[in-house]
Amino acid sequence: xxxxxxxxxxxxxxxxxxxxxxxxxxxxxxxxxxxxxxxxxxxxxxxxxxxxxxxxxxxxxxxxxxxxxxxxxxxxxxxxxxxxxxxxxxxxxxxxxxxxxxxxxxxxxxxxxxxxxxxxxxxxxxxxxxxxxxxxxxxxxxxxxxxxxxxxxxxxxxxxxxxxxxxxxxxxxxxxxxxxxxxxxxxxxxxxxxxxxxxxxxxxxxxxxxxxxxxxxxxxxxxxxxxxxxxxxxxxxxxxxxxxxxxxxxxxxxxxxxxxxxxxxxxxxxxxxxxxxxxxxxxxxxxxxxxxxxxxxxxxxxxxxxxxxxxxxxxxxxxxxxxxxxxxxxxxxxxxxxxxxxxxxxxxxxxxxxxxxxxxxxxxxxxxxxxxxxxxxxxxxxxxxxxxxxxxxxxxxxxxxxxxxxxxxxxxxxxxxxxxxxxxxxxxxxxxxxxxxxxxxxxxxxxxxxxxxxxxxxxxxxxxxxxxxxxxxxxxxxxxxxxxxxxxxxxxxxxxxxxxxxxxxxxxxxxxxxxxxxxxx
DNA sequence: TAGAGTTGCTCC
DNA sequence: TTTCCGC
DNA sequence: GCGGAAAGAGCAACTCTA
Numbered sequence: 001x002x003x004x005x006x007x008x009x010x011x012x013x014x015x016x017x018x019x020x021x022x023x024x025x026x027x028x029x030x031x032x033x034x035x036x037x038x039x040x041x042x043x044x045x046x047x048x049x050x051x052x053x054x055x056x057x058x059x060x061x062x063x064x065x066x067x068x069x070x071x072x073x074x075x076x077x078x079x080x081x082x083x084x085x086x087x088x089x090x091x092x093x094x095x096x097x098x099x100x101x102x103x104x105x106x107x108x109x110x111x112x113x114x115x116x117x118x119x120x121x122x123x124x125x126x127x128x129x130x131x132x133x134x135x136x137x138x139x140x141x142x143x144x145x146x147x148x149x150x151x152x153x154x155x156x157x158x159x160x161x162x163x164x165x166x167x168x169x170x171x172x173x174x175x176x177x178x179x180x181x182x183x184x185x186x187x188x189x190x191x192x193x194x195x196x197x198x199x200x201x202x203x204x205x206x207x208x209x210x211x212x213x214x215x216x217x218x219x220x221x222x223x224x225x226x227x228x229x230x231x232x233x234x235x236x237x238x239x240x241x242x243x244x245x246x247x248x249x250x251x252x253x254x255x256x257x258x259x260x261x262x263x264x265x266x267x268x269x270x271x272x273x274x275x276x277x278x279x280x281x282x283x284x285x286x287x288x289x290x291x292x293x294x295x296x297x298x299x300x301x302x303x304x305x306x307x308x309x310x311x312x313x314x315x316x317x318x319x320x321x322x323x324x325x326x327x328x329x330x331x332x333x334x335x336x337x338x339x340x341x342x343x344x345x346x347x348x349x350x351x352x353x354x355x356x357x358x359x360x361x362x363x364x365x366x367x368x369x370x371x372x373x374x375x376x377x378x379x380x381x382x383x384x385x386x387x388x389x390x391x392x393x394x395x396x397x398x399x400x401x402x403x404x405x406x407x408x409x410x411x412x413x414x415x416x417x418x419x420x421x422x423x424x425x426x427x428x429x430x431x432x433x434x435x436x437x438x439x440x441x442x443x444x445x446x447x448x449x450x451x452x453x454x455x456x457x458x459x460x461x462x463x464x465x466x467x468x469x470x471x472x473x474x475x476x477x478x479x480x481x482x483x484x485x486x487x488x489x490x491x492x493x494x495x496x497x498x499x500x501x502x503x504x505x506x507x508x509x510x511x512x513x514x515x516x517x518x519x520x521x
Numbered sequence: 522t523a524g525a526g527t528t529g530c531t532c533c
Numbered sequence: 534t535t536t537c538c539g540c
Numbered sequence: 541g542c543g544g545a546a547a548g549a550g551c552a553a554c555t556c557t558a
Binding site for chain 1 (some may be wrong): 528532
């Protein structure tokens with residue numbers, strides 16, 4: 001019988017992964033590790049390597065991790081199964097005194113770990129493994145470790161929604177075992193994701209794979225609702241609802257459970273959105289929707305409604321390999337009134353009209369989907385494209401935070417201010433680190449060091465002179481920022497040297513972008 | 522018991 | 534969520 | 541084209557502190 005695998009073996013593999021940028025080398029290192037694992041070690045380590053320990057909510061975050069400081073062990077003795085059991089125990093603690101008990105238990109585990117093992121456990125707990133390999137590469141490594149086709153592992157992982165379990169199947173049952181993994185009712189499937197497109201014309205071309213001069217091909221153009229993604233399973237009178245990350249939120253959404261239970265079918269897997277809707281069928285403000293979605297007791301969530309855009313299973317038949325048009329036809333039959341509005345078209349003008357209509361009704365934009373496409377997890381293929389309007393603002397940089405990881409040594413996350421025309425002061429409305437090339441990072445590092453007025457922790461304060469053009473999805477009410485508004489998904493477009501801070505956009509302009517207030521219906 | 526602090530989830 | 538980057 | 545990394549805002553639940 002082989003010895004229990006040490007956590008040190010995982011550390012060694014992640015060290016190899018960190019040391020290279022070549023995918024093939026990373027996969028080889030991970031595969032070498034996976035191939036030597038016995039029994040339950042495999043699912044435990046697969047979960048670790050993807051940065052998501054199988055215990056889920058453990059109740060330890062960066063604050064607790066930072067507070068625990070114990071001398072490391074000299075020699076590695078901790079096994080991966082011991083770490084797994086410790087995580088079980090940590091996750092199980094609750095009630096008065098549990099925070100202290102967690103910290104104590106963590107300290108005892110770390111005390112048995114070497115310095116590098118401690119580091120791995122800490123990174124695992126704060127959810128920032130950052131070893132340059134996550135689920136995608138671990139999937140590759142699983143295929144390599146057990147000599148099974150990558151496509152088979154990917155498909156099984158999508159359908160099972162659970163890579164650790166699929167790795168065990170790959171090891172113990174091989175390719176035929178993987179092929180037998182199918183969509184299982186009441187067990188969530190990885191949702192299909194979308195890529196972006198600048199406008200409907202581009203979206204139509206990219207989604208359908210049509211090149212200039214080719215015959216256009218039809219796409220389904222659908223309203224994109226601003227809510228939370230849900231996947232609803234029904235088997236007989238049992239209904240379960242999952243989020244995009246496969247968390248079970250059934251208890252929060254009793255109204256949707258009731259609706260799906262009433263649909264004319266015996267078995268269903270629906271893909272859609274949970275949204276707040278007022279009496280006039282107009283969408284509620286996103287924050288209202290999310291507040292209701294977040295509450296556990298189901299009372300507030302009862303006000304949320306479901307709208308569906310796909311059907312993956314109907315009464316014993318898996319539909320994931322059927323073309324979208326077939327799935328939509330089945331969806332129309334079984335849940336027509338709750339279908340998200342959409343049209344099948346290859347005409348950019350018709351798609352644009354639907355986008356205009358969606359925006360006028362208060363929705364986020366449209367999705368454009370290849371009408372012939374099958375249902376596939378992840379972004380591969382890009383058969384789904386989202387189109388939403390982009391707003392821009394010219395704001396002033398108030399300060400910058402030092403970056404970490406691959407941005408270490410660069411000033412990265414910039415603090416953004418809008419002008420208050422009344423006082424002449426600048427009002428902070430958000431931060432962003434997105435949209436920066438390496439070249440721009442280098443430039444802004446130099447620029448803001450020139451403008452530096454002082455430091456506070458990781459923040460370098462800058463003389464408020466540099467104007468930056470920011471692209472954003474929109475604006476939302478904020479309790480955190482002094483102006484009462486915050487930017488949603490802000491990213492840098494370009495630095496503007498043709499504008500002074502006195503010409504930057506005002507806080508009034510930012511506030512004017514808030515969605516129209518509606519009664520919370 | 523109210524408020525502060527921490528965590529983890531939603532937008533991905 | 535977005536964008537950039539190396540492979 | 542893929543997979544990974546950079547890191548934000550809002551919210552609710554839970555635990556701890558004063």
